[in-house]
Amino acid sequence: MGMNNSLAALDERVSGCRACPRLVDWREEVARTKRAAFAEWTYWGRPVPGFGPPDASLLVIGLAPAAHGGNRTGRMFTGDRSGDVLYEALHEVGLASQPTSVSVDDGLTLYGVRITAPVHCAPPANKPTPEERDTCRPWLVSELKLLRPTLRAVVVLGAFGWQAALPAFAEAGWTVPRPRPAFSHGARITLESQSQSQSQSQSQSQSHSGSPANNPLELFGCFHVSQRNTFTRRLTPEMLRGVLRTAAEAAGLPTRPYAG
Numbered sequence: 283m284g285m286n287n288s289l290a291a292l293d294e295r296v297s298g299c300r301a302c303p304r305l306v307d308w309r310e311e312v313a314r315t316k317r318a319a320f321a322e323w324t325y326w327g328r329p330v331p332g333f334g335p336p337d338a339s340l341l342v343i344g345l346a347p348a349a350h351g352g353n354r355t356g357r358m359f360t361g362d363r364s365g366d367v368l369y370e371a372l373h374e375v376g377l378a379s380q381p382t383s384v385s386v387d388d389g390l391t392l393y394g395v396r397i398t399a400p401v402h403c404a405p406p407a408n409k410p411t412p413e414e415r416d417t418c419r420p421w422l423v424s425e426l427k428l429l430r431p432t433l434r435a436v437v438v439l440g441a442f443g444w445q446a447a448l449p450a451f452a453e454a455g456w457t458v459p460r461p462r463p464a465f466s467h468g469a470r471i472t473l474e475s476q477s478q479s480q481s482q483s484q485s486q487s488q489s490h491s492g493s494p495a496n497n498p499l500e501l502f503g504c505f506h507v508s509q510r511n512t513f514t515r516r517l518t519p520e521m522l523r524g525v526l527r528t529a530a531e532a533a534g535l536p537t538r539p540y541a542g
């Protein structure tokens with residue numbers, strides 16, 4: 283696989299995107315004005331690319347970077363409360379090398395799992411517009427196509443990510459049922475691979491891997507790890523671990539039982 287088609291190259295290109303004027307303004311304004319607690323930081327202030335190995339078999343899809351989290355540190359879910367909850371759970375399930383995620387050079391490694399978002403720039407009030415969601419979708423489609431040879435399962439955090447990601451799965455070569463399945467916590471749906479003749483022109487992975495990547499994708503819904511959900515215990519650590527463990531097992535990843 284050439285460098286231009288690699289996931290690292292995609293991440294590089296994502297990081298330079300300026301397609302959404304409102305989000306470019308917001309991410310850069312936040313990076314200039316900062317939050318007092320992070321006054322010493324040089325904010326990233328750019329699109330936040332996906333994080334995790336290029337041969338991941340499990341993908342976690344969130345919503346968008348937080349203004350003072352990913353937009354500050356440059357890594358998905360890194361440096362905010364939502365990320366604390368997510369990485370602690372990933373670590374407890376055996377998918378992350380450590381329970382904390384504070385900066386790009388903190389040594390965190392993910393095992394077989396990659397984390398991304400359907401919108402790569404921090405939006406005001408955590409609310410991207412439908413137009414921004416649609417403008418950013420090609421990045422997710424490209425990421426899915428590059429992951430396709432190894433990807434077996436996806437966890438989508440929240441209804442926004444679910445709505446944003448379903449068309450991307452279809453564009454990347456999986457069949458999404460009609461009517462589109464509704465989001466719920468605990469939802470589990472198998473997305474069959476589109477037939478090879480249909481997907482050959484769409485899936486770069488097939489020509490690169492030399493064998494057809496016709497694997498189905500197991501799709502899981504999970505409440506988002508937002509503070510609103512975790513503070514109210516709409517989403518508990520137990521619930522999050524449960525979905526992550528089930529999805530990891532569906533993806534063929536080794537997990538470890540919760541030690542308490």
Ligand code: SF4
Nearest residue numbers: 299301302329403418
């Ligand atoms: S949200 Fe996506 S499409 Fe819009 S500027 Fe950021 S990276 Fe580009």
